[in-house]
Amino acid sequence: MATLACKNFFNGRWETGVTTGISTNPSDLDEVVAEYARADRNQTDLAIRAAADAGPAWAFSTPQRRADALDTIGHELLARRDELGTLLAREEGKTLPEATAEVARAGQIFKFFAGEALRTGGERLASTRVGVDVEVTREPVGVVGLIAPWNFPFAIPAWKIAPALAFGNSVVFKPAELVPACGWALAEIISRAGLPAGVFNLVMGSGRQVGQALVDSPLVQAISFTGSVGTGRQILKDTAERGTKVQLEMGGKNPLVVLADADLDQAVDCAVQGAFFSTGQRCTASSRLIVENRILDRFVSRLRERTGALKVGHALQRDTQIGPVVDAQQLQQNLEYVGIAREEGAEHLVGGETLERATRGHFMAPALLLAEPQHRVAREEIFGPVACVLRADSYEHALELANDTPFGLCAGICTTSLKHATHFKRHAQVGMTMVNLPTAGVDHHVPFGGRKASSHGSREQGRYAAEFYTTVKTAYTQA
Numbered sequence: 001m002a003t004l005a006c007k008n009f010f011n012g013r014w015e016t017g018v019t020t021g022i023s024t025n026p027s028d029l030d031e032v033v034a035e036y037a038r039a040d041r042n043q044t045d046l047a048i049r050a051a052a053d054a055g056p057a058w059a060f061s062t063p064q065r066r067a068d069a070l071d072t073i074g075h076e077l078l079a080r081r082d083e084l085g086t087l088l089a090r091e092e093g094k095t096l097p098e099a100t101a102e103v104a105r106a107g108q109i110f111k112f113f114a115g116e117a118l119r120t121g122g123e124r125l126a127s128t129r130v131g132v133d134v135e136v137t138r139e140p141v142g143v144v145g146l147i148a149p150w151n152f153p154f155a156i157p158a159w160k161i162a163p164a165l166a167f168g169n170s171v172v173f174k175p176a177e178l179v180p181a182c183g184w185a186l187a188e189i190i191s192r193a194g195l196p197a198g199v200f201n202l203v204m205g206s207g208r209q210v211g212q213a214l215v216d217s218p219l220v221q222a223i224s225f226t227g228s229v230g231t232g233r234q235i236l237k238d239t240a241e242r243g244t245k246v247q248l249e250m251g252g253k254n255p256l257v258v259l260a261d262a263d264l265d266q267a268v269d270c271a272v273q274g275a276f277f278s279t280g281q282r283c284t285a286s287s288r289l290i291v292e293n294r295i296l297d298r299f300v301s302r303l304r305e306r307t308g309a310l311k312v313g314h315a316l317q318r319d320t321q322i323g324p325v326v327d328a329q330q331l332q333q334n335l336e337y338v339g340i341a342r343e344e345g346a347e348h349l350v351g352g353e354t355l356e357r358a359t360r361g362h363f364m365a366p367a368l369l370l371a372e373p374q375h376r377v378a379r380e381e382i383f384g385p386v387a388c389v390l391r392a393d394s395y396e397h398a399l400e401l402a403n404d405t406p407f408g409l410c411a412g413i414c415t416t417s418l419k420h421a422t423h424f425k426r427h428a429q430v431g432m433t434m435v436n437l438p439t440a441g442v443d444h445h446v447p448f449g450g451r452k453a454s455s456h457g458s459r460e461q462g463r464y465a466a467e468f469y470t471t472v473k474t475a476y477t478q479a
């Protein structure tokens with residue numbers, strides 16, 4: 001397929017970078033998906049300046065204008081889901097059905113926030129003083145820097161860009177280096193949606209140059225970041241002195257508890273889907289399968305069989321269930337973790353080896369290990385198709401293990417007991433819980449985010465996005 005030429009977009013114009021980079025297809029390393037413009041700090045500063053200049057007029061634009069623009073973007077994403085899904089599958093490696101669904105979800109997110117632009121309201125309260133009115137309103141924050149990871153290259157940018165624009169902010173968007181073509185394709189649609197020049201800007205390049213310029217700029221009032229814990233914490237430190245508003249969505253080590261009373265088929269389905277689909281490259285992946293002793297053998301034997309039978313291959317092939325790992329470095333890390341687990345004494349149940357296919361790609365058989373809670377494979381985020389099973393003596397023990405992690409994004413339980421499901425929903429120390437569902441796979445119209453080392457700041461998505469993308473004003477009037 002043809003190689004795309006992707007430029008940056010700022011101040012309403014398409015611009016070349018200071019250097020050019022490429023992205024390759026992880027299913028076929030001989031295919032260059034895109035040649036893209038890489039900006040430096042100076043160019044990023046120009047984009048930030050353009051956003052700052054365009055900000056005030058956009059902030060006072062009518063909600064109808066913002067709603068129309070977002071609706072146009074959402075409509076086009078939905079209409080082009082197959083074509084853009086193919087691009088996503090080529091550049092990131094998720095399977096075609098997963099990629100198409102992601103593009104559709106991005107479209108739905110824009111449509112949701114088109115509605116939110118019109119619904120932005122406030123409150124009017126009686127004052128404690130006679131003859132005084134009090135109004136509480138929401139205003140845009142200003143210039144927002146949006147820094148995205150590679151694993152959901154349409155959906156994550158969508159759930160940052162859409163609310164930012166809906167509430168009247170101007171945007172500088174930096175996609176991850178592995179997926180520039182997806183970022184560019186989204187920007188190309190946004191560039192034709194009738195926004196004034198400078199309201200939306202795309203700047204591609206490295207985290208150290210482009211990302212850091214956003215973090216360091218006094219003109220950027222808010223940063224929404226999704227990525228690794230290390231980068232997120234560094235951003236928090238770097239912005240602390242200036243008091244920039246920061247929202248961080250970071251890693252996960254999500255537990256799926258399987259109790260002895262669970263529907264076994266359903267539990268195995270949840271485990272396979274949650275642990276291995278999207279090649280395990282989801283912050284919500286179920287990487288710790290905490291199984292009650294009484295069904296451990298039956299569960300493990302079924303899960304091992306299902307895992308071993310998963311079809312790993314080229315993301316565009318029809319029968320592929322698990323696409324390639326995103327790049328050589330991530331593949332290496334996955335393989336190393338399987339090795340470390342074995343050295344630490346975990347039992348290697350299935351998978352964990354590289355696979356040869358017709359094309360040169362980063363193919364890996366999903367790996368399953370029977371581990372102990374202190375093993376690194378059970379504690380550290382791997383971000384690949386590597387999952388471990390942990391034994392639990394009882395529900396109480398399973399809950400204790402589920403919460404025994406520095407992370408707190410999501411947690412699932414498979415059970416037919418209402419009592420345990422209800423208790424788990426209340427006591428899991430996470431931002432999202434799932435009962436008889438995989439931990440990965442969430443709705444776009446409700447809050448997304450976690451606790452502990454997984455998240456910082458207010459939630460993304462749904463109506464809760466207003467917390468981050470607006471600032472509240474309290475106005476007093478003497479009648």
Ligand code: NAD
Binds near residue numbers: 149151177211235
């Ligand atoms: P990463 O931290 O390496 O990069 C994320 C983004 O930050 C990229 O655009 C990168 O270029 C940029 N960046 C790097 N250094 C920077 C700096 N100094 N200043 C500013 N920006 C900088 O993460 P990744 O490898 O792209 O993504 C994988 C990680 O993302 C995993 O840890 C995963 O759990 C996490 N993730 C979390 C969620 C969530 O919502 N919790 C969702 C998806 C992915």
